[in-house]
Amino acid sequence: MTGEEPALPAVRLHGRAPQLSRVRAWWHQPAAHRTALLVAGEPGLGRTAVLRWAARVLGAGSVGHLVAGPDARLRYQEWTPGALLRAVESGAGGVPALLCADDADQWPPADRRLLREAAERLPEAGGGLLLAAATHRPLPGELAALPVVHLDPLAPEEAAALLAEAVGETVEPSVAAELIAEGEGNPALLHALVHHLSPAALRGRSPLPRPLADAATLARAAGRALTGHDPRTAGLAALVAAATRPVGADRVDARLALRALRRLAPDAGDGPDPAPPPAVLREADGTLGFRSPLLGRTLYATAPPAGRRAAHRALAEEYAADGHRLTALLHRSWSVADGAEDAGLAARLAAEAEGKERPPLRSLAYARAVALAGHGPERATWQTRAAELALSAGDVDRARLLVAAVPEHALPAQDRGRPALVRGLATLADGPAGDAHHALLLAAALFAPAAPERAAAARLAAADAAWAAGDLAACLASLGPDTPNGPEPETAGDQRAGMRALLEGRFAPAARRLGRVREQGIAAPAAPEALLRSATAALLLGDVEAARRTGARALAGARHEGSAALVPRALEYLAYAELRAGRHAEARAHAEEGLRAALRSGQRNTAAHHHAVLALAASIEDEPHVVEEHVEAACATARSHGLAQVLTLAQWAAGRADLGRGRPLDAADRLGLLVLAGPQRGHFAVWRLAVPCFVEAAVLAGRAAEARTLLDDFADWAGFGADPQAPAQLARCQALLAPADEADALYRLALDRHTAAGGDFEHARTTLLHGKWLRRRRRPREARDRLGAAVARFARCGAGVWARQARDELRSLATPPSRPDTTALTGLTPQQRRIARHVAQGSTNRETALALSVSVRTVDYHLRRIYAALGVRSRLELARLVDEAEQPATG
Structure with missing residues (x-):
């Protein structure tokens, strides 16, 4: 025991939050229940760093380091196992609360026996023992029986954060990607690779050495694991x-x-x-x-x-x-x-x-x-x-x-576009969609003279890239005219012409050509790529059952062939098909698996799609933090890579989550950017999916006039049949905007259409809205039937947050409403009282703003404050409260 306790350095760990949380939970349990804890992992994963973190964060100055020989890598108060055992047995005091033992697997057996005895008695003195051991050999028996915190390799994004900190300057992106891939999630190897490279190489100004991880670099990372064989x-x-x-x-x-x-x-x-x-x-x-x-x-x-x-x-x-x-x-x-x-x-x-x-x-x-x-x-x-x-x-x-090393001029004429096609597809999987689009168009141009069939396939891939980017003009240009300039495979021609007709609003020819592509995937054996095209056509036509079957066949084929690139894409199509069918739990299962597969294969753009699906699935459950996490992850990639489709889906998920949690003003603000006409409108083929949510939010937020502008377009979309739920959603939107004498019939029409289309979640949403409408029209028996059915349907599809809304409405029916606290109106500012009165009289936010000579944004801001101050959640509740408050003055 040295008696010296130098200051411990600050420790920053990347990608270790779950492990540190387990160590923290172990430390904060009662000392009497605190057995020794082992931190284990292969060489280079940061076991010593975890001990340093624990010594600094948990030890609070009362910390010791156990040594069993001359090799002491940590620098704070040192104890030998024998000295520790004697101190614990004597009860003389002075034993630190937290003791850390590094490389415990390398200790002599006698020292490990002493350590085991000390560990058994240490909790009696209020202490705890944290050990670390490498797993490149079997753990000794004394350690194998302990509870273990395993250190795994870092995920790519965690390795990127570590790399940025280790270098302290800008690393050229392609160099960073190579370093992260070569490091294989091992922090020590990543540090050794950085040490191996010159500043010019890190900035991409000089060639990288080959191999990047040479023998000396690997030996530096492995350290003492190479010895003792x-x-x-x-x-x-x-x-x-x-x-x-x-x-x-x-x-x-x-x-x-x-x-x-x-x-x-x-x-x-x-x-x-x-x-x-x-x-x-x-x-x-x-x-x-x-x-x-x-x-x-x-x-x-x-x-x-x-x-x-x-x-x-x-x-x-x-x-x-x-x-x-x-x-x-x-x-x-x-x-x-x-x-x-x-x-x-x-x-x-x-x-x-x-x-x-x-x-x-x-x-x-x-x-x-x-x-x-x-x-x-x-x-x-x-x-x-x-x-x-x-x-x-x-x-x-x-x-x-x-x-990158292929000399394209050395390829035969019919193969000249193959390198550009690889670059374009790689960028479409992980890179800016606009860059992928141009690379794929180049591939099509290089193929065109000698390989027209390959050129057609490259143009379809370029259209996929433009679709992902939300660039309608580029998508149409990539698809080309109805009559191609050269020969092309029948399936590719049907896909191209059908997509073009769909984007131009020519629904009859679109259904005919895309229907052929769908049938080819259902009827005949095909490669996984062709099956994915068939699944795409089925989704565009709204045939979700065909999309599910074909997507499942594509997934099975990709797995059989070992095509790790196609597996997450097939799971993406399956997840979207389940979403469109209203089966959110199944969509979530596919997306979770697809996300893992996409991250393993380096397909960040596909991973972003899976994050968006997971956000949409979570938006019907009572998990707001999960929605936020997936929306943030999806949007981070979508913004940097220009993925308008992903961005629209993620923002729709966030808006739907707001609506489910009873925040219609926030939902209307968020969804309005996606669906209302203007340069900020969402993806050209996706924004209509969010219209029903916006209409509901807008009506509750007093923006019904804006919602009415969308009904004609949404009626055209529902008439095409690409979304099985759209006809019922259209009737629901019309009911929300209709006069009282027409709304009931429209709600009932919507429910009939839901019964034909299937899908519990959308059916339950319409049932809930109808039940709310009936309750406010003083029709409690009918309202109770509707709200009870909504609760049951929401529960069946796992829509926890929406089920809570329906239960709240049922409770309002069971308990007569208490007289509102009209005195709360006196707590409002004069401006807020004027706004509340106008809104209670049925004015929209825009009409209120014009009447008071203020901006609509000012009315929105004050209306939020009014809702919060009065404890109301809708314009109807606000109107009732204002009416009750003003009755004595007018009676």
């Missing part, structure tokens, strides 16, 4: 590293690895009892893999080149014997000396890569063929194919890197 089993660990790391696999068949090891060392595995695998490996279900991905990566990078090549030769022989021809050829290619050429092996790799293996392996094979081919004429084609397959595998960043 058993030389008797080191050969198997090196061979497993060679079998997994280059192909991007996590595990290898254990029997194959052992056979390959015997090729390298004939004496390995001899004897009556085969040696167990090294501690750094985990055996499960007949496979072997590293407990720490960083360690496996580092062992491979730091192995002697000759040893690596020999391991690959042995693995090639065993994979060939098992019939895995492509994997065998890949390992054969890695057995060739760096920089050597082998045109024959390159040709065999490229030929085998045309087979039915998974896209990541095929992409890797083409890239290896390029490396071995020298200056052969096939290099540009193989490099392009590697990029296309990387994109299909969901590796957007690798696809960009591969295609």
